[in-house]
Amino acid sequence: MKKDEVPQDNSKSYQGQNKLLYAVDESGHYQGVKSSGWEVESFATQLAVDDLNEQTAQALAQARRGEVSPLAYHMLARRFDIASLSAASGFFQWQVKRHLRPAIFARLPAKKINRYCDTLKVSRDVLFSLPSE
Known part of the structure; x- marks a missing residue:
């Protein structure tokens, strides 16, 4: 150019x-x-942001229905996916996927919860809760 x-x-x-x-x-x-x-770049960026916002809203709805743990919402709200959360937290990807199950997440030891809290920069109370409607 x-x-x-x-x-x-x-x-x-x-x-x-x-x-x-x-x-x-x-x-x-x-x-x-x-x-x-650049108008084209701006359009593509906005599409990506809209897609991320849609994924976050879906994760929030699924977490409210008990289909996934609150970790799924907080992960997406902070722009992580399974691969990037795995890399940042030190968990294997299969472990992060497993922790997205509500029953498994509820039984995680404090040490593992603290790793997620440190990575996502949230408190334990926030990690276990969801925003109100």
Whole structure:
């Protein structure tokens, strides 16, 4: 992309900030150029955020019905998935999946609960509860 072709679409997702992109200047060398956003990127970002919000709402509804543990909601509300929560908490992925079952989660020892609390940056009370409607 040439320096004068860098998009400047004032993206909402940038929240008034600029992003550094690299473009080719007149002499053919790469140079850093600030961009205020690109409409296509903004659209794709909004779709991803909407999808994450939908997954979080579904997890909240499932947790309220007792189909999954509150961990499922808190994991998604903090933008973790099973793989990233596993990596951040030190549990294996199969363990995180298992802890999403309400009966298993309710019996977890304090040491394991504390690992989730530390990873998700929530208190024990918050981890075991769900937001009110």
